[in-house]
Amino acid sequence: DAMVIQNPRYQVTQFGKPVTLSCSQTLNHNVMYWYQQKSSQAPKLLFHYYDKDFNNEADTPDNFQSRRPNTSFCFLDIRSPGLGDAAMYLCATSAAGGGTAKNIQYFGAGTRLSVL
């Protein structure tokens, strides 16, 4: 059973046209992450939510925004996609806290974004 679900798997957008990627989870984890992964590169953390608390990485462009309306769902909004934003976008969840450092992150299958 899929536990972290990303839709769509493939997304094509036009240069400058806003696009939203979605992620849902059935694990009831309190932390959700968005990563950007370009070909042959490491996943790069864009931001994460600890419950409703939003944590932005210092080098994440303002063009990237996120929303988490409830525990199960999280959205990545790219306001004006550029050619350099073409990448795989990965959503992950974890059950943080509880005094344990074994904070396994569970990933969705990713959304591959193309910008034309």
Next chain:
Amino acid sequence: GQNIDQPTEMTATEGAIVQINCTYQTSGFNGLFWYQQHAGEAPTFLSYNVLDGLEEKGRFSSFLSRSKGYSYLLLKELQMKDSASYLCAVSLDTDKLIFGTGTRLQVFP
């Protein structure tokens, strides 16, 4: 800054043993993870080390030396399905991981 180094590519033969190394220099350390990622798919968790030593899980084992900033993933009895990228990731605190660029392993018959 944070730095995690892994070899870019490795090749091995079906049935053999392969060791994938990872060295790290990070501002903090709260554990090291190994993930497997098949092409076009999500990373999946393989192993976690926070104390020095070897953790064994079936055909896969992972080793950590905190004093040396070094880890390796050992894959035994290689199978064709083990062809994938293997990502080393360091936990800086309990909520965030820093990933290496991954090692692409190709297993040949």
